[in-house]
Amino acid sequence: MYATRSLRWAHIVSLGAAIFFTAVSLVTPMADPVVVSQPSHPSEKAPAGVHAEGTLLSLHDQPWHFIGINVPQAATDYQVNGGCGAYFDLLPFFDSLPPDSVARVGFGQDATIDEGPGISRTMVNRDWRALDRVVEAADQSTTHVRLIVGLGGEGGTCDGGVFKTDEWYQEGYMQPYTGPDGYRRSSYWTYLKEVVSRYAGNPAILMWEPMGEPEAADCAPGYSGGECYSHKSCPADATATLVDWFDRVGAQIHEVDPGALVETGALSNEQCGWAGGGELRIDEATGVDVASFHDYGNPDQAMPAQLTAAIADARQAGKPLVVGEVGISAGVGCPTSLAQRAHDMAAKLHAALSAGAAGWVPWTYGAGTNNGCDDYILAGDPVMSILAKADA
Secondary structure (H helix, E strand, C coil), X not given: CCCHHHHHHHHHHHHXXXXXXXXXXXXXXXXXXXXXXXXXXXXXXXXXXXXXXXXXXXXXXXXXXXXXXXXXXXXXXXXXXXXXXXXCCHHHHHHHCCCXXXXXXXXXXXXXXXXXXXXXXXXXXXXXHHHHHHHHHHHHCCCCCEEEEECCECCCCCCCCCCCEHHHHHCHHHCCEECCCCCEECCHHHHHHHHHHHHCCCCCEEEEECCECCCCEEECCCCCHHHHHHCEECCCCHHHHHHHHHHHHHHHHHHHCCCCEEECCCCCCCCCCCCCCHHHHHHCCCCCCEEEEEECCCCCCXXXXXXXXXXXXXXXXXXXXXXXXXXXCEECCCCCCHHHHHHHHHHHHHHHHHCCCCEECCECECCCCCCCEECXXXXXXXXXXXXXXXXX
């Protein structure tokens, strides 16, 4: 299951511009390189009105659970960045979703790196237009779409090609680096402060997810990026490393964006650092407001045992839990039809919310035509009808 994320993101990328990741060289200067950036214009709007109260979320002081859809490619804009999946018009899509839906989007640093002609590769060429487009579309949506904003991915796909190791979670996230495309990037820490500052207080932002499916594993020599999923080991200090990292990162987000919610982005209690009681320890971290679970590999089980365990850990930690990804492959060449997938998704949605999950977000929206067996949920897919009915 550990390799699923790199495979899922690789498929997302294959629909848009191809991005190839090879070895990445981390460097250790004391400060980030010069950043060329547009001025930041933080929102002056009121907070989103969503709060975590024990194991529940509240919206405008009323108990609330949400449904939505993953849109990891939302920040693709080929006039600004190298893309991570296909570009499409966001506002009409957001307007087509049920009221108060949630879109989980990828705001990794790559989406802000200008790779245009004549751009210097020795400086961090920051361009916020692609991310601004996503936030503005959510702000303007008639359905009041809110965003779960992911700031990176464990395997490095569409995120500088860096697999995040135990050392990365201890020190590497403070270091600027050069990606496999040769363009300079700031440290994760610098980027975190920049992006959270830019959108702090914006009512479109529901939660910040510092990392997608984080695990503090060690990657075997000679491997990089997504290759590490199949060539890794788990150090004894992995849980402690992640608790400390979430405390530091969560504190920084809370300082810059008071009242913001920080969500773990966890896959399951099988990940390095999350196993053997680690899930509860990380959920209890002071920097964490919302726990997470991703549902894969159990298409015919409405309530997988790991989700039951994840909800129990979150409840013991006194935190809400969201099911941030639910993936079932269907379509041409699949044993599962689109109609059967919708049936299975409906059962999972009902079971998760009935068991106490605060949110449920299937993987993943795709633009274009479905010609094969994959996780994509296109316009007109029966799953979209399930989401609309669940909101009714």
